[in-house]
Amino acid sequence: MKLGVFMxxxxxxxxxxxxxxxVSKGLKAVEIGTGGYPGNSHxxxxxxLEDEALLGEFKQRIESRGLIISALSCHGNPLxxxxxxxxxxxxxxxxxxxxAQKxxxxVVNTFSGCPGDHEGAKYPNWPVAPWPNDYQEILTWQWENKVIPYWKEMGEFATQHGVKIGLELHGGFSVHTPATLLRLRxxxxxxxxANLDPSHMWxxxxxxxxxxxxxGRRGAIHHFHAKDTVIDPVNVNMYGLTDMQSYGNMLDRAWQFRSVGYGHDVKTWADIISALRLVGYDYVVSIEHEDGLMSIEEGFSKAVDNLRQVLxxxxxGDMWWV
Structure with a gap:
């Protein structure tokens, strides 16, 4: 595996x-934002695509430093x-x-997106309850008319270009759990x-x-993010796991994102890395830092230090003891 970062x-x-x-931190891979919520500043x-010389210069900047691009990421809502x-x-x-092909x-990472509840809708509708039955009807309409047709077309397009699509399992979007990812796959x-991010699982x-x-047993992990989550044992009883408070309200939120090692201990992260190796994932572990208690540099550096212990x-090699 290689250690990388979402740039x-x-x-x-x-x-x-x-x-x-x-490079000074010893990383081997970068994940580059190419639009959507991550933006395209780099x-x-x-x-x-329009300028081969510019494309060559971009590649040279990456390769001359001994880095690889693990993924291009354009997380958005195409639905x-x-x-x-x-x-x-x-x-x-x-x-x-x-x-990505060029x-x-x-891998290209994004979200599955989330449609509205009918053709004339203005806003996404994320059903999370099986009853009243209206929610089931919305969910069926979304998947049959929007989610499956769109991603079937885009899956074929990606295949034609020799690229895989890593959907980040994220609340608020149609694909947010292993089950919904496998249904779409x-x-x-x-x-x-999947672009699997443990923080959204926790x-x-x-x-x-x-x-x-x-x-992993189905070969369905295309990319992996390293980000942590902590659940507040008091606040979660007030607001639940679907807490709608702003991420900035850290003192009162039920849960919040943390740098690797600050939500779960290094042993837990060792188990995660070992599970990835066990199911055959031998690609990049890409750090994503969204910790409101740490600066960019400190949160990133601590994530690097903690992951180095377990990566x-x-x-x-051969099992010499067998």
Whole structure:
């Protein structure tokens, strides 16, 4: 495995400076934002697709530092019921897939998106309860008319370009659990897999190690994020796991994102890394830092230090003791 970082963390720095900083920390991979919520401050696919010289310069900046690009990431909502918003995120995804092919990048990460509840809707509708039955009817309509048709088409498009799509399992979107990912993968093809982020498993009450086994045994983990979550034992009883308070209200929230090791101990992270190796994932562990209690540099550095203790980097050898 290689240790990497989601470069949106350093979106305020010039790409060269950010890459030099990452290399100084001993990392081997970068995940680059190419649109959607992460933005494209380091990489605008439209510009690179139109200019071969610019594309070559971009590749040289990465490769000359001994880095690989683990994924291009354009997390957005291409199923948004407002057509102009959906179109922007769709175009970002299409251009990211095209650029990934040119760069030799294996994975493009995004969200599954979430549609509205009918053709004339203005806002996404995320059903999370089986009753009243209206919610089941909404869910069926969404999957049959929006989710499956769109991702079946995009899965075929990605396959044609030699790229896999890593959907981040995230609350608020149609694909948010191992079950919903596998449902979509069965309908849309094996180009569709997970960009698995343990932090989003913990706050939904899902054990990330078990999620790794469920998805990994089916070859459905395309990329992996390293981010932690802590659940407040008092506040969760007031607000529940679907707490709608702002992330900025850290003192009162039921849960919050933390840097690796500050929500769960290093042994838990060792179990996560071992589970990844066990199911055959031998790609990049990409740090995503969204810790409201730490600066960018400190939170990132502590995540690097904690993951270094547990990351399995060398290839498997023979079982000499057998």
């Amino acid at each position: 949106v963390l350093f979106g305020g720095r010039k790409l060269e400076d950010a890459l030099d900083y990452v 990489c605008d696919p439209k510009l690179l 948004h019921p407002q057509k102009e918003l959906a179109l922007k995120d769709h175009e970002d995804l299409v251009n990211s897939i095209k650029l 760069l030799g990048v294996q 069965e309908a849309a093809g094996e180009a569709i897999g 706050w939904q009450g899902i054990d990330p190690v078990q999620a790794i086994h469920i998805l 399995i980097e060398e290839p498997l």
